[in-house]
Amino acid sequence: MDLIALPASESARVQKFLRGIFNPTGDAVFLSPAQMQWKYWESHPGWTGSRSYGFVDDSGEIIAHACSWPLSLRTTESTISGVHPIDWAASPRARGAGAELLRQIRELREISCCIGGTDVAQAVVRKSGFKPAATMQILARPLRPLRQALTHPRRDWKLPARLLRNTAWIVIKSAHAPAGWVAERVLPGAIPEAVLPLAALDLAVATRYPALFEYMSKCPTARHQIWLVRHRNEPRGYFVLSFVPGQARVADAWVLSRESEEWRALYVLAVQAALEEGSTAEITTGATLQEACQGAIACGFRPYGEIDVMLYDPNARLAGVKQIHLQMLDNDLAFLHNNRIEYST
Ligand SMILES: CC(C)(COP(=O)(O)OP(=O)(O)OC[C@H]1O[C@@H](n2cnc3c(N)ncnc32)[C@H](O)[C@@H]1OP(=O)(O)O)[C@@H](O)C(=O)NCCC(=O)NCCS
CATH class of the missing domain: 3.40.630.30 (Gcn5-related N-acetyltransferase (GNAT))
Structure with a gap:
């Protein structure tokens, strides 16, 4: 063929x-x-x-x-x-x-890389010689419990219970940015090279560059916003938010430090940015790095699922690498939706 x-x-x-x-x-x-x-x-x-x-x-x-x-x-x-x-x-x-x-x-x-997929797709991918290389955690956090309850597609006895739980959830895990951390919405070209994902000896990172953010911002079915994260005026990272019905997604993110505390600061700012945008009731993210997941959990995200990252690397180019930094932007998770509200929390 x-x-x-x-x-x-x-x-x-x-x-x-x-x-x-x-x-x-x-x-x-x-x-x-x-x-x-x-x-x-x-x-x-x-x-x-x-x-x-x-x-x-x-x-x-x-x-x-x-x-x-x-x-x-x-x-x-x-x-x-x-x-x-x-x-x-x-x-x-x-x-x-x-x-x-x-x-x-x-x-x-x-x-080649395959992140998740249908059961049959995953079976074919494994059989074709792809090997497990990482796990992507999917995490979610309510933003506006009342709006979520009013717009939830499932209207059953769980609705009031979910409203109570999610209200308590965001009160207990209210997201305050640590002192000196701010995020500013910028154009794709304004993300400085210095805050883009950086490889380390044991870590490979998905390549990011302004033209890619520009391409993403043209997606016709999910709006994308790019935010620069600063700490005491110094650029420390960035995140990309995408918006689908009912949900904001942290489609991509990076901070310069491998400390989960800095990732927490970033996710707090992403939550605030999504609240400010105003159209959604929930926020989700996907991350392969432990410190990113821990940072998200520390500001109120909860794990909702795990997706296998399968890698085909015939020339062992990634042989020495123990971790791979990938995010929703690395497949269609950033923008895929069915034009109807679907919530995870
Ligand atoms: C994934 C896909 C592209 C693979 O194509 P393919 O290699 O031509 O697939 P085949 O029909 O030959 O099936 C491959 C294997 O999966 C099995 N399979 C097929 N459909 C299946 C199903 N619905 N559930 C479970 N197993 C299934 C087949 O029996 C076969 O197993 P075998 O190799 O042990 O005989 C094709 O199955 C497909 O289009 N699926 C529906 C769409 C989809 O899920 N796309 C992936 C999105 S991530």
């Missing part, structure tokens, strides 16, 4: 194929023409050309599809180019086409 980069003129056919496999209910925001254009064909600083790849059969019908989401990792020695497949699907009448597409897509870069 030959890998084909599908052009934007194939948008309707790709959409029809993915709709047939994923069988989405409701609006299927992830398949809206604007969202597909952005994910697959809008110019991306980390990829050249179309990111919509597939196989077609003899009659020209699409039988498998995946979008290459660029994801490179930085070690102390080099930057390693990588790819994460998203919107990955194969026709059941072409057995194994999905696994073959995964094999061919990962050959386009030095490494």
